[in-house]
Amino acid sequence: MNNSMMLKKATYHLWTFTISKLIASFGSQVYSFAISFYILQATGSAKSFALNLICNVLPRTIAAPFAGYIIDKYPRKRIAIISQIATTLAIGGLLVVSVTFGLSLTAIYITTCLLSLTSMFSSVAFTSSITGLVDEARIQKAMSLNQMSVSFAAIASPAVGGLLYGVISMPVFLIFYMAASTASIVLDATMNFTLFASQKSETLDTQKESMWKGMKAGVSYLKLQPMLTTIIWIALLVNFLFSAYQVGYSFILIEKLKMLSHHFGFTEGAFAVGMLLLSIYLSIRKEIKFPLLVSKRGIALMGVVMGSTTLPLLFTMSYNIMFGYYILLQFVLGVCIVFVNTPTQVMMQKQIADEYKGRVFSLIETVAMALSPLGMVIYGFLYDVFPAEWVLLLSSGVCVCVVLILLRTAVIRRVHPELKAEIVVKKNAEAF
Incomplete structure (x- = not known):
């Protein structure tokens, strides 16, 4: 062809x-x-x-x-x-x-x-x-x-x-x-699933390999990819911490602030609208050059949004202003999630060998979901014992610290070495 x-x-x-x-x-x-x-x-x-x-x-x-x-x-x-x-x-x-x-x-x-x-x-x-x-x-x-x-x-x-x-x-x-x-x-x-794939990537040569050995090979491949290991740790910790938001958001709006059910539904819809509009934008713009840098900023902003959820508990707001405020927060959160997920997924699609993609993506999904049920149980207990605003603010701060540590400048430059060169070029251009 x-x-x-x-x-x-x-x-x-x-x-x-x-x-x-x-x-x-x-x-x-x-x-x-x-x-x-x-x-x-x-x-x-x-x-x-x-x-x-x-x-x-x-x-x-x-x-x-x-x-x-x-x-x-x-x-x-x-x-x-x-x-x-x-x-x-x-x-x-x-x-x-x-x-x-x-x-x-x-x-x-x-x-x-x-x-x-x-x-x-x-x-x-x-x-x-x-x-x-x-x-x-x-x-x-x-x-x-x-x-x-x-x-x-x-x-x-x-x-x-x-x-x-x-x-x-x-x-x-x-x-x-x-x-x-x-x-x-x-x-x-x-559809032809192998139109752009090499022949060897369509089926793994594991006819003589047991399932256990095949799974171990997938884990071994992951260990040799520092970038993937970092992404897995971020997925594990951030998803756990965001259980605070998943449990606390509904608890705060419905129980604490007594928001009407149909207004609560509008705030949930704003989240999906944010994801939709950002997805449309990314589908027509050129590929993002530094995915991990974008993800770092996106997750940090998600942490800020998590903490900002507590603002109406700390300061008095009228009902209508509070309603509009939460629509804005949910919209921003939807935008951030797409900005974090899509560039990272594109980078992984290009860097993971085809013959390991099934095992790598499934392991990432497993890890991302692993602590969420535990997080929901723990945070459900914490919201019953401590003030909701302090639980969310502490979780928000930890989330921002986690991403700043795991995606520190040295890690970003190791994954995107061309970023340092681009910064030097910009500084030279500004000097002239």
Whole structure:
């Protein structure tokens, strides 16, 4: 295939991948919205709702390292499609149960566990295949469009779910999700996952290698990459500290400040809008030159936003000013998260060897999620014992210190040696 044909195919991949992700994400989030409301209405129990969240997080956290090995060993397109088919079958099974016996919490929990696993396999398989689907010059655009589709789904799905819930039955919600999943399968099947990948990267040469040895090889590869090790430590610590924000934000706005439920929903929507607009911006601008430097500034700003959440507790504000203030904070936080994640992911796509991408990305996902459940439990206890503003301010300060230490100037220059040269050129230009 000549170069012009490959570039045309890459353009097709770019938009097909985006549409597929949008359809799948939209169907998934509308389903999640409906199931969450159903559990709360049927049981009135926060514990039942929380157990469903655990069923979504725990299976993928445990299985992610094994998934990485499988994704590196077998064709990624096959894994992505099989995962999406399994998603459709899982929802189909829940549909049959709901029509035959009626929905039960047990059936919902089992389905949530299955969907957690299938979505993790599909997500890591696609993430590991970006450099095979599109040319190197459009990796940032691909990552941005991927984030854009998820953000758009996050904005639109609660509105659609809220309009439809109570009007249509739960089986119709399930049929809607099955249709979206099926459409995603058809689109995924039309793409060539190895268009820009070398032959050896499509399947790992591990036919004689055990799963344990393959996983150890992935860890050994990580240890030889200081940049990846730094990113993993940041992901682990920052996600743990941001549990303070995840728990505290709702606690402060709903319990302490008595914000109305629909206004609280608007502040949550502002977060998704920030992510969407920044994703659009990154999809049309040139690639960011120094990703870790941008990430350092973005995480530091996220820490400041976390601490700023306490301002209405420390100083008196009118209700309307407080409402606008939290919309602004959530918007800025959404912008920061995309500024942190997208450039870093583009850098990793280019620097991680194709044959290790499945294991590396799955390990990063595992580590990023590992301490979040523990963090939520710990911070839930702390908010009951100590004033919310001091818990958040202390966590905010620690978060900023962590990123300033782990991404200190020496680390940034080691990863981006060209940064020092650029600074010298600018100083020389200013001298003249």
